[in-house]
Amino acid sequence: MGDPSRRVSVSHPRTRAARPGRRDAAVRDVHEQTPLGEVYMKALMRTQLRLGLLVCAAVCLPLAALPLLLGRVPVPHWARLWGAGLPWLVLGPPVYALLVAAGICYVRRAERNERDFDEHVRRS
Amino acid sequence: MNAPANLTAVLLVVAVTVGVGGYGLRSRSTPDFYVASRTVSPLRNAAAVSGEYVSAASYLGIAGLLATYGSTMLWYGIGYTAGYLVLLVLVAAPLRRSGAYTVSDFAEARLGSMAVRRTATVFVVLIGLLYQVPQLVGAGLALHTALGAPAWSGTVLVAVVVLVSVITGGMRSVTLVQSVQYWLKLTALAVPALALLLVWRGVWHPAGSPSPLPVAHAAGGHDGGQGLYGVYSLMVALFLGTMGLPHVTARFYTNPDGRAARRTTVGVLGLLGVFYVLPEVYGGLGRLYAPGPAAADRAADTEVLLLPGRLVPGSTGQLLTALVVAGAFAAFLSTCSGLALSVAAVLSQDLFGGDVRGFRRAAAPAVLVPCAISLLLSGSGMSVAHEVGLIFSVAASTFCPLLVLGIWWRRLTAAGAVAGMLVGGGLSAAALTLTLLGVGGTGWAGALLAEPAAWSVPAAFLTMVGGSLLTPGRVPSAASVMLARLHLPEALAAGPADRSAADGDRSSAVPARSSRDGHH
Numbered sequence: 001m002g003d004p005s006r007r008v009s010v011s012h013p014r015t016r017a018a019r020p021g022r023r024d025a026a027v028r029d030v031h032e033q034t035p036l037g038e039v040y041m042k043a044l045m046r047t048q049l050r051l052g053l054l055v056c057a058a059v060c061l062p063l064a065a066l067p068l069l070l071g072r073v074p075v076p077h078w079a080r081l082w083g084a085g086l087p088w089l090v091l092g093p094p095v096y097a098l099l100v101a102a103g104i105c106y107v108r109r110a111e112r113n114e115r116d117f118d119e120h121v122r123r124s
Numbered sequence: 125m126n127a128p129a130n131l132t133a134v135l136l137v138v139a140v141t142v143g144v145g146g147y148g149l150r151s152r153s154t155p156d157f158y159v160a161s162r163t164v165s166p167l168r169n170a171a172a173v174s175g176e177y178v179s180a181a182s183y184l185g186i187a188g189l190l191a192t193y194g195s196t197m198l199w200y201g202i203g204y205t206a207g208y209l210v211l212l213v214l215v216a217a218p219l220r221r222s223g224a225y226t227v228s229d230f231a232e233a234r235l236g237s238m239a240v241r242r243t244a245t246v247f248v249v250l251i252g253l254l255y256q257v258p259q260l261v262g263a264g265l266a267l268h269t270a271l272g273a274p275a276w277s278g279t280v281l282v283a284v285v286v287l288v289s290v291i292t293g294g295m296r297s298v299t300l301v302q303s304v305q306y307w308l309k310l311t312a313l314a315v316p317a318l319a320l321l322l323v324w325r326g327v328w329h330p331a332g333s334p335s336p337l338p339v340a341h342a343a344g345g346h347d348g349g350q351g352l353y354g355v356y357s358l359m360v361a362l363f364l365g366t367m368g369l370p371h372v373t374a375r376f377y378t379n380p381d382g383r384a385a386r387r388t389t390v391g392v393l394g395l396l397g398v399f400y401v402l403p404e405v406y407g408g409l410g411r412l413y414a415p416g417p418a419a420a421d422r423a424a425d426t427e428v429l430l431l432p433g434r435l436v437p438g439s440t441g442q443l444l445t446a447l448v449v450a451g452a453f454a455a456f457l458s459t460c461s462g463l464a465l466s467v468a469a470v471l472s473q474d475l476f477g478g479d480v481r482g483f484r485r486a487a488a489p490a491v492l493v494p495c496a497i498s499l500l501l502s503g504s505g506m507s508v509a510h511e512v513g514l515i516f517s518v519a520a521s522t523f524c525p526l527l528v529l530g531i532w533w534r535r536l537t538a539a540g541a542v543a544g545m546l547v548g549g550g551l552s553a554a555a556l557t558l559t560l561l562g563v564g565g566t567g568w569a570g571a572l573l574a575e576p577a578a579w580s581v582p583a584a585f586l587t588m589v590g591g592s593l594l595t596p597g598r599v600p601s602a603a604s605v606m607l608a609r610l611h612l613p614e615a616l617a618a619g620p621a622d623r624s625a626a627d628g629d630r631s632s633a634v635p636a637r638s639s640r641d642g643h644h
Contacts (some may be wrong), residue, residue: 014609027232027616033604041608048611049532052213059209060363069356070195087195092404095202096397099209103138106213114613123375 026124046112046118055106059098066090129442130270133450137308138285139456144301145532154567166384170391172299175374176308177204178399179255179459180262180425183452186400188424190407191414194509197407200362200509201299201400205393207366207516215367215381218531218610221617225377226370226470227523234530236600237538243545245474245521250553251515252467256460256494260500262425263352263456269426270449275502282453283495290468290487305458310399312451316444317405317433323435324409330436333411350571352618353578358513361577365516368523371462372398374469381614406431425508428452435635464490499600506560509516510574514556517577521584529588533612534603538593550585554578 028039070087146250157270182204186606190199224230227248232241259278289301322328366372379385412425413434429452467490468483476482522545527535555576564570571577600606610619 030456030608030612030616033608037608038604041167041604041611045532045611055213056210057563059206063206064356064359067196067199068351070351085195087198088404088408091195091198091202093397096205096393096400099202099205100393100397103209103212103393106209107386107390110213110217111383113617118613118615 007033007041030121040117040121044113047113047117051106051109051113055102062098065093129446130289130449130544133446134267134270134281134453137450137453137571138281140288140304140308141285141301143463144304144512145314159613166379166387167391168303169299169375169378169384169388170395171303171306171437172378172601173302173372173388173392173396174399175302175304175309175454176371176375176462177396177459178260178306178455179512180259180266180402180452180455181509181512182403183313183455184262184266184425184428185258185507185512186403187406187410189507189509190403190425190641191410191427192424194411196351196355197509198404199358200513201403203359203362203516204366205400206359206363207387208302208396210363211367211372212386212393215527216376216385216389217530219373220376220379221610221612221614222606223609225371225374226466226473226476227368227526228470230530231526231541234600234606235536235541236539237542238361239313240538241539242409242474243542244523244526245470247518247545248370248470250400250468250549251368251519251522252463252470252490253294253497254493254518254556255369255371255512255515256463256491257498257501258508258515259460259463260495260498261511262508263453264498264502264519265425266429266449266452266456269429270445270604270628276499279495279498279502282460283491285457286464287487287491289457290461290464290491292335292483302458302462305454306395308454308459309451310402312447312454313399313402313406317344317402319440319444320409320435321405322430324412330440334434337532348619350568353571357517357578360522360581361513361517363520364524364581365518365520365577367527368519369516370466370470371459373523374466375462383614403428404465409424409435460491460494472615500566501560511560511577514552514559517575517580518549518552518556519578520577521552525584525588529592531607533589533592533609535586535592535596535599536603537592537593537595537598538588538597538600544584544588548580551580551583555580 026036026040028044030040031037070090147378166188182201186197186200189200190504219230222233224233226244227470228241228244231244232238260282263278263282265278266274267273267281268275319328323330340643376385376388406428410431413431429445429448431446433441435441436444463489471486471490472482474478476486526541530541554575558564559573564573
């Protein structure tokens with residue numbers, strides 16, 4: 001929203017009340033699913049879906065590689081912490097930290113996408 | 125085993141559950157009963173979701189499998205957690221914005237078809253009932269291990285407590301109970317784990333504690349192609365199955381809006397990540413202090429309950445054991461009551477009229493049927509975690525395609541959705557039944573049946589997409605409007621004219637379901 005408080009419109013209050021605000025036209029488009037509104041919606045859905053799939057891929061591909069790697073790579077003796085083997089170390093806290101970090105990144109980006117969409121629709 | 129201390133622990137947990145549930149006796153109106161009137165904050169809801177989710181499989185099962193089969197089984201904990209990441213990025217906010225209470229409601233609102241609703245309802249009830257069975261079996265096992273009581277008594281005890289708390293309290297009391305029980309379970313597992321770690325590192329020397337075996341014997345259990353297939357199939361089932369569990373989806377409707385639903389899910393990821401490190405401690409130490417190879421999976425499920433007493437003999441060990449037993453009962457009670465609640469909600473809407481009285485009548489079959497099944501099944505030697513994994517495959521093969529395609533794909537039709545759910549659900553349920561009956565053996569056939577998700581989930585997706593493309597004329601006319609509702613941010617959702625309604629409950633827009641939201 002382009003900060004409407006800074007605009008000063010000089011008009012009679014009654015004439016403004018009678019006329020539907022131009023500012024909300026695009027919002028109405030989105031709501032009534034006019035062809036224009038549908039274009040807006042498709043754009044939002046595509047952005048959000050791309051983000052979701054990206055986060056999924058960024059987490060699932062490394063995780064999917066782990067069973068292959070952990071089975072094949074010989075573990076050097078120094079890579080043991082207190083006698084625990086490499087799988088026990090990798091498949092523990094590091095993976096959970098990755099999951100939480102991915103979740104936080106996703107929420108930030110998804111909310112920013114929605115804010116951008118909101119601003120875009122209201123401004124146009 | 126010190127029976128009096130353990131018995132006190134069990135009774136204390138039961139008393140807390142019933143007591144906190146009784147606090148919810150004041151929740152009288154219909155919306156209160158179903159969705160706690162949507163006033164639950166993200167953090168408390170996250171604790172409630174985690175409390176409900178951490179079941180016997182997580183609490184007892186994972187550690188037992190780790191002790192028996194080694195580090196491959198760490199994928200169970202990771203999969204249970206990663207399922208929430210997939211849920212977060214693909215369905216959390218749209219699912220909440222759909223305003224429906226169960227997957228059946230979602231399916232009906234999105235596709236406008238009673239056939240889809242009925243198919244979804246059948247699978248919600250099936251999954252909800254089956255998922256309670258391992259919990260109740262685990263309860264019998266735990267009571268037998270801790271007190272020497274016959275196995276049926278634990279099953280019956282949990283079933284009765286769940287029935288009472290669901291009938292009297294409804295969702296609000298259950299929300300409170302669940303969030304309390306998450307912290308209870310975490311404490312009950314973390315404190316003994318800390319003590320065990322101290323004993324292992326030699327910081328603390330209780331009299332008579334055994335010395336660990338040399339590390340060298342800890343070789344991997346599953347190897348080769350079948351083992352690898354099992355891991356990947358398990359990943360598919362757990363990553364995609366979480367979103368289809370009835371008690372998980374129902375819990376999302378208690379968020380005030382889509383934004384809160386996302387934040388709740390991130391909280392759940394954190395809480396579960398903290399929790400799932402603990403079974404690793406028990407499993408790893410269980411391997412080092414093994415009394416001998418465990419006879420069967422079912423026997424391995426008692427690892428968590430027996431380990432503290434083995435490492436710390438004497439009265440301190442008995443106290444630690446009592447704590448672990450209390451946590452285990454919290455796990456049985458919370459998961460069962462969450463499941464019973466969502467099954468009862470679906471049954472009451474579709475069969476008993478959808479009001480508070482119908483809900484209470486529906487609660488009886490929702491608890492008693494799984495109780496009967498678990499009493500029949502208590503002889504089978506399968507691990508609790510493996511049984512739960514199989515039920516995740518059923519959820520992943522039915523509701524995951526329905527939710528993902530329903531939220532992101534405009535051209536989904538009712539015919540395609542029904543066909544996909546029937547194919548995926550039929551295949552995975554058949555595999556589950558055959559595995560429970562012991563068909564398949566140890567070869568590839570057995571491996572494919574024991575972990576069906578890798579083939580049943582793609583089959584369900586393909587059928588759903590194919591069926592929808594074959595019936596292009598039956599794309600619901602309201603699909604665009606519905607998708608707009610699922611994806612529009614809250615600030616815009618109210619529209620230009622009726623912005624004042626933004627704070628109200630949008631779920632009343634679901635046709636023919638408005639009775640649920642009638643305010644009293």
